Amino acid sequence: MNNKRQLPKMTLLAGMVSGTLVLAGGTAWAAEDFPTNPINVIVSYSAGGATDFQARIATSKAEEYLGEPMVIVNRPGAGGQVGWNYLVQNGRDEGYDIAAYNVPHFIAQSQMYDTHYNLDNLEPIANWGVDPAVLIVGRDSPFDTIDDLVEYAKENPGRVTVSGAGLFVGHHIATLQLENEAGIELRYVPTSGGVDALRFVQGGQVMAGFNNLSDAYRSQDRLKILGIADLERDEEFLPDVPTFQEAGYDIDDSSVNFRGLMTRSGVSEEILDKLSEGAVAMFNDEEVQAQLKDGGSPMRVMGRDELSEMWQERHDYLEELFAGLDPEELEEAAEED
Amino acid sequence: MTGHRQHRLTAVGALLVAAGLAVVSFMPNVPGYEFPQMAAIGAMICAAILVLLALVPRQPITTIDEEPIPWGGIWPLLLILFGFLLVMGWLGFFATSFLAFFLITQIYSPQRFHWRGAIRGAGIAALFLGVLYLIFVTVLRVQVPSGILI
Amino acid sequence: MELFQYLPQVLSGWNLMILIVGTMVGLLLGATPGLSPTMAVALLIPFTFQMDATSGLILLGVLYTATVAGGAVSAILVNIPGAPANIATMLDGHPMARNGRATEALHYCFISSGVGGVIGVLVLIFFTPLLADFALRFGPSELFWIAILGITVIGSLGSTSVLKGLLAGAVGVWISLIGFNPVAGTERFVFTDHLQGGVTIIPALIGLFAIPQVFQMVEDARRGRGEEAFGMEQRPVWASVVYNLSKIRALSIGSVVGTLVGLIPGAGGQIAGLIAYDQNKKLSKHPERFGKGEPEGVVTSESANNSMVGASLVPMLSLGIPGSPTAAVLLGGLLIQGLFPGPDLFTEHASVAWTFMGALLVSQVLMVIFGLYISRFSRYVIRIPKHHMAAAVAVLAVFGTYSVQNSVSDVIIMMTMGCAMYFAMRFGFGPGPVVLGIILGPIAETNFLQGQMLGQAMDGTFHYFFTGGINMFLIALCVLSIGYSIIAELKVRSRQRSQSPGRTVEVKS
Known part of the structure; x- marks a missing residue:
């Protein structure tokens, strides 16, 4: 291109462009x-x-x-x-x-x-x-404790649907752990994000769900939070929600x-x-x-x-x-x- | 009559494309491909009806809406767009855009090529990209591919 | 009314300034071809981080309103929709501009946007708690049927043959399924690494509409048609206002459909404009006028498009579920300003919430005023020589695509699809159905798979998809929509055949 010829005609723009060039080129990559x-x-x-x-x-x-x-x-x-x-x-x-x-x-x-x-x-x-992942159910759900849900799942294997934010996220891992520990069969429904998973529980499309403590905390009025998959209770946000271990299921903090x-x-x-x-x-x-x-x-x-x-x-x-x-x-x- | 022939060719071409999609969708023999398979079958059915309507009657019933491709006019643009992709990562977005902008305006200008016009074109290209740079990079902090230039 | 308590704050000196500047910037960025409104909001949100809460919220509200409205400008003037929602606007808006009625089309666009927008915000203000429960009732089966309903709209999308439209739609659906499926966990058709993220909507939209337009413009320029573009008629604003407000049916269909679709989380407010356009066309006495510059088309789609703005905030503010992609981007900004979605929004965070709503309402009015004002300058846009316009659009398309996700792969996808679309258009296929397919494909698939899993756990898949009030209602709508299309098609065909027996017959969808 005939860049040289244009230069005099548009000194201002060329100056601006070359100025940024100098900036970009003069960058030092040293760690200090x-x-x-x-x-x-x-x-x-x-x-x-x-x-x-x-x-x-x-x-x-x-x-x-x-x-x-x-x-x-x-x-x-x-x-x-x-x-x-x-x-x-x-x-x-x-x-x-x-x-x-x-x-x-x-x-x-x-x-x-x-x-x-x-x-x-x-x-x-x-x-x-x-x-941490928390186990949630809808406001009108018949389940009030983790035991209620486990018992129902034992009687109706494969009929309890559990939503979570996707495949192999913490929620999925918590579901797998709960299945292993309680010896039950759940049906995990992955959604495209935590918000969708929460919506499924709130709207009653699924029976239960694992979700982020922070998101569940914010929508507490439409939910019941049954358990928290961590080693200790969350004293600050949810002091009344028991951990799974307290409820008798040996689930550690791996899904956190x-x-x-x-x-x-x-x-x-x-x-x-x-x-x-x-x-x-x-x-x-x-x-x-x-x-x-x-x-x-x-x-x-x-x-x-x-x-x-x-x-x-x-x-x-x-x-x-x-x-x-x-x-x-x-x-x-x-x-x- | 050429319109009719092109119409038939389009229908056959559409069927081939749909068949291609179907082949690719049915090849992997694992679950999880049901929807692509359905979409491909849907495309196949539409294409098949298209072929029937275009080939069987002596006169086509469906609209002839094909137009010839103006190859003479568009190949430089195709080259420029393809070149844009190739060069962008190496030269940087703004430098490449300047070249592309300048080439498109010069090649497709209704006036005949003239040095004066070329300089004016380069000025307009620089002005446009300068404004783009000021608004988006300086003020809005958008990141663009940068290469040896900007 | 608490709203009025906070309005003076919204309208005071500095904040009014933000409102005005925000409206202008939002309109202009939204109107730039190749830059989507979602993108414009995402770019401008960082500015709100440094502001105090009130100013930040006001800027967010005004940006959302103005960018969505601005997306229609490039649809009308350059035939490139700013967002999927503007495709329907383009169908009639651009033909109007070609007939020399660009200013008029822009007037209708902004007036209808204002009417729809105000209705949407009023719904947001008065019915949020009520509608939040309604929004929650839409599960996988309902969303699946909405996607199917969207597919039935393809016939109205302005390609010359319904069959070719359906074919293009099916190909669009197929393209949308490339990549990783988060429900099934499978990776499909990833022939190169560039396809790993799949084909997302913004690159596809820009490629399918902007690139063929670039080809068209250079072709025009080469043929010497570049300099004299279409003419421009003067149009007094008051005449447009009177005419526009007399189109009550178009306005109400648009606003109602836009509000409903906007309310439903996950359906994507993106199809609101198209569904409303389709409904109005079907109910119109002169469906054949649509697609050739019928003002009602612009009125319906723009009122739908903007009533979605307020409605899509209902599930977002009450449940934290954004109803449209732009709303999703906005959510991040709102959270940082301390506006946390939830039921206590109007009680505990009242000042924040009401300031934001007030800003939304005021910005609707400002948007109409400035929109009508900038409509006068459309003639300068139209007078830009075609070869300059083509070069600018090509550069902006690359820029707009890249900056959505900073991805070169997206640019490659955009270019490839754009060039392919140009050739496909020469063979009578339109870009509208393809984009619709790309939007609806993933919605249909994800929700079908989720629904299937839920159905298997309960009373069977079939039972799950075919029971429940909303499901049946949506299925009925789908059947009606398809039935109407077939009857209309047959009517047109038999009429034309009787007129010209044995001759090549034109069938317009």
Whole structure:
């Protein structure tokens, strides 16, 4: 192109364009300066969902703590696989591409499906939220306790429908655990998100459901919350709801939904530490904490070391759980139609 | 009469496309493909009726709504759009858009090519993209593919 | 009325300023071909993070209203719908513009949007608790039948032959099923990694409508038809207002259908405009005028499109379930401003809720005023030389597609579908049915699979889908809709055959 000839005629525009060129070209990628650009945060779910909403609040103070803002990029699809695959396949290893994760969801998916990501090519950064699965039934449901539901399911095997936010998310795992522990057969109906799963319970389309504590807490007037799949009661939000263990079912906290930030492996140790420290401080910011609490999202801030340990623990447990399941049943779950 | 022939060809082509979809949908022998199979069968049925209506009567009953493809006019645009995809990741969105904008305006300008017109075209392209850049990148912080240029 | 208590706050200095600027920006972004209203709202939401709650909520409300209305402008002037909801507007709006009635079409579009919008917001204000329970009654079986009802609309979508329309619709459904199915857990037809996320609606919409339009425009430019576009008639606003408000049937069909469809979570307010358009066409004395520049078509689809705005907020504000994709994006912004969906919205968070509603109501009025004002400038848009317009639309299409999910795959999908559509259009296939298929395919499949699982757990799949009041009502609507289409088709055909025996007969759907 005859770029040279145009220049005199539109000095202003050319100046503007070349000015941005210099900016883009002069960026240094050294770890000491990190970050010099906005950081992209991939959210594997569509805008408006619980993960998206929490991620937006949790990262809102990035400019203050890391020096650059975090930009949320929604890459929904394939139950989260699209976004996470994108991170390990197309993300740069310079710390500018990070993603929000959902444990145990992404670990279970990497075990059950042919995904590009797994624990080995991902690096944890920091955890902000913890959201246990709770067992809910509609307001007019005849079930008042976990025992009521289990008893009914024993008498009517396969007739109790349970909704959850998708295949192999925490809700699904809690359902599998309950089936194993109580020796009952439930029919798990995956929906395309936690909100839909909640709607099915509220509207009476399903008999029960596992859902996020935070979402169930917000719609309590249309629901009864029977049990919480965690090791301890939630004293702050739902002090009266018993844990499954109290009710006599040995279900631990494996289905608890942890939310936080991760990046692909290959990012240098210094950048990882910088990101992690900044993120932990950001999640501990009073305003961020207050905003998340207002939204009914319980917080637990964790750093890199604690997080790697937790990931590995979940990974091993899930492997055991899936191995212990009837292979036929699993196949059915994976190919339910 | 050519219209009629093209009409028949369209019907047969549609049937082939629908059959292609059906083959792809029925090949994997695992559950979970029922809906694509239904959609493909639906397409096949429509295409089959289309073929019957177009081939059997001597005069077609359905509307002849086919138009010839103006290949002479569109191949440069096809090339530009294809090139856009190829070059965008390497050169960057704004640089590629500038080229595409400039080429489209120059090739399809009703006036004959003239240096003066080309410079004006480049100016308009730069102005348009400059405004786009200012609004979306500077103010709204939209991310676009960036390559060796912007 | 608590609303009036908070209105002065909405209308005070700084907030009024936000309202006005928000309306202008929203209208312009919504009107840009290649940029969807959903996208425009998503882009502007970050600005509300830094504001105090009142201003932030006002900006959100005004953006939602203005972008949805703005989507119709590019449909009328450039023949590219801003959102799926604007496809129906395009069917008559663009022919009107071609006949030199662009200003008039824009007038109807904004007036009807205003009427529908106000009705939607009033429904939101007065009937939210009542309608929330209604919305909850729509389970998988009901949503499945709504999807089927949507498919029966294909016949009205303006391709010349119903058969070709149905064929294109089936192909659209097939395309929508590419990718991962979250219910079945299967990955289908992922021939390349680019298809992993499936074909989503915005890239498909932009590709199917904008790219063929680019081809059309360069072809026009090359033939020398580029400079003199269609003419423009002057049209006084008052005449449009009088005419528009006299179209009571079109307005009421639009508003009622839009409100109902908007209320139903998961049905996607995207099809509100199309269903309303179809209903009005079927009830009209002159169905043959539709698709050729019938003002009623614009009136119905735009009033439906905007009454959906308020209605889609009913399930969202009371239950946290967004009724449309744009509402879903808006939800994130509302949550950050401390507006938490739920029954205590009007009691505990009254000030926040009423401010937002007030902003919605005021922004409807502002949208009409500014919309009518910018209608005068449509002649400048129309006068842009075709080759410049083509280049701009091509660039914007790529930009608009990429920025939805920052995905190059989406751009590739958009381009491929767009080029394929251009050739398919030469063979008499229209883009409308394909888009409708892509919207409805996943709704039908997901809800059918879920319904099947529920049915098996209860009294059988058949029983589940064919019992219950709403199900039967929807099935009846489907049967009526199909029956009407067949009868209308036969009538037209027999009339034309008797007129010209033995000759090639034109059959218009």
